[in-house]
Amino acid sequence: MEKVTIYTKYNCVQCKMTKKFLEAQGIAFKEVNIEEETQYVDELKANGYRQTPVVAIEGMPSFSGFRPDVLKKISA
Numbered sequence: 001m002e003k004v005t006i007y008t009k010y011n012c013v014q015c016k017m018t019k020k021f022l023e024a025q026g027i028a029f030k031e032v033n034i035e036e037e038t039q040y041v042d043e044l045k046a047n048g049y050r051q052t053p054v055v056a057i058e059g060m061p062s063f064s065g066f067r068p069d070v071l072k073k074i075s076a
Contacts, residue, residue, distance in 0.1 A: 002028045002029050002030045003028075003057060003058040003059075003074070004022065004027060004028070004029040004030070004055065004056070004057050004058075004074060005029065005030045005031075005032060005055070005056045005057075006018060006019065006022075006029050006030070006031050006032070006053045006054070006055050006056075007032050007034050007040060007044060007049075007052060007053060007054040007055075007056070008031055008032070008033050008034070008052050008053050009033065009034055009035050009052045010033070010035055012052050012053065014051075014052070014053055014065055014066040015052055015053040017066045018053045018055060018066050018067075018071070019031065021066070021068055021071050022071065022074075025071070025072075025074070027071075027074055034052065047062075049064050050064075051064050051065060052064065053065070053066070055067070055070075055071075057074060060073070060074075
């Protein structure tokens with residue numbers, strides 16, 4: 001099972017960069033497009049997120065945006 005879940009939207013440059021980074025590192029992830037699965041939008045907003053991607057990693061605090069500094073820690 002993937003330890004990483006990415007909540008994305010269409011035409012989101014930071015989402016694409018995050019996915020490419022994880023793929024390049026060989027890290028499996030689950031993608032949830034919040035424009036297709038709208039039930040997640042309210043949950044993300046309730047948690048204070050206003051932009052995509054939101055990256056949820058098992059055992060780590062979730063964050064939004066493209067954060068290679070944090071993503072590198074997953075691959076370690």
